[in-house]
Amino acid sequence: MITVPGGQVTLTDRRTQHSWTVDVAPYLLAAHPLTQDAHARTTGTPDGGRLPAHSLAWWDAVRYCNALSLQEGLTPAYHLHDTTYDGDDGDHDADGGITWDRNADGYRLPTEAEWEHACRAGTTGPRYGPLDDIAWHRGNSGERIHEVATLRPNPWGLYDMLGNIWEWCWDLYDPEVYGSYRVLKGGGWYDPHWSCRTSVRRRSHPTLRIEDVGLRPARTLRPQP
Template structure:
């Protein structure tokens, strides 16, 4: 995990041509997407289409990612961030456990102070269709951004906590970052993708966050 100081970020949605500013509080984010090895250690499951211990876990739904966060919190002696109630998930913002980043946190961390579409030359920082051989690669194989975070673009799309647009798309959640099968235009810091929280597909994974100001258990 890397501890990140808070700041401001402006998000943009090309579909609606809307932009909005978000103030991001200090938080911590995992250096890499969750690997298949880590996922198996915590859950005992190996769901990925492409097998490799240091490959990012894929074929996991948003709900799978939420359950992983709670399981990792339990195994680490932390208070889980999520309450699962039938088909709904509630986020306990006072909990000190692991969680998915918000999309504002994700973009803020991805940009790492940069203002362009990417934090570096795409071929040097990301696995995407032009250089991936149309398959995922071990995490950490490309250059990190200036805050030490790897694979923020390319390799696998990453689930975020947020609803995409509840009025139009209901329960669909946000995905960020682009993946190994995507063209260059999808691997940009601002690109937003959406999908149903039950979707499992071979170019989608996640990384975990923790709130810096979360209260300890008890």
């Protein structure tokens, strides 16, 4: 886990032409996307080594964070009030009335503001470096997923913030228009260059499972006494 310093970030939605500024407190963020071997150690799923864990729904990501927290003796960040979601798509409320305990020290998904602040790492351009040096995208990936941390990190030591795999965030995308759809950030191995930019926002239903979507765990930093 990397300690991400606090700061301020301005998010932009090109669809609505709306921008908003968010203050971000310091927190912890994984240095690279969750790998298949790490996922296997917690869930017992097949081990794919250092490849990113993928085909994970937002619900899967939330439950993984809680499972990892319990495994490490931490307080789970999420309270899951819906017990009907079993990983299959359906007509039930996929949002499930989930609540986030913001005081918990367990693993969680980053907010969209936290994610973008970490990706930028103090830079101001569309990317934190030349695209081929930092990201697996359609132009250089051979149309396949790659092991994590094989390209150059950003200035804060975070790998694969762009390209390789999209990452779930906590936030709802636009509840008035898209209901329970959640935010995805970062771009993936099959995305064109214009999609692998820090500010790009993608939305998906929280039950979506697709081979270029995974997660990067975060943790809240407790104030020092």
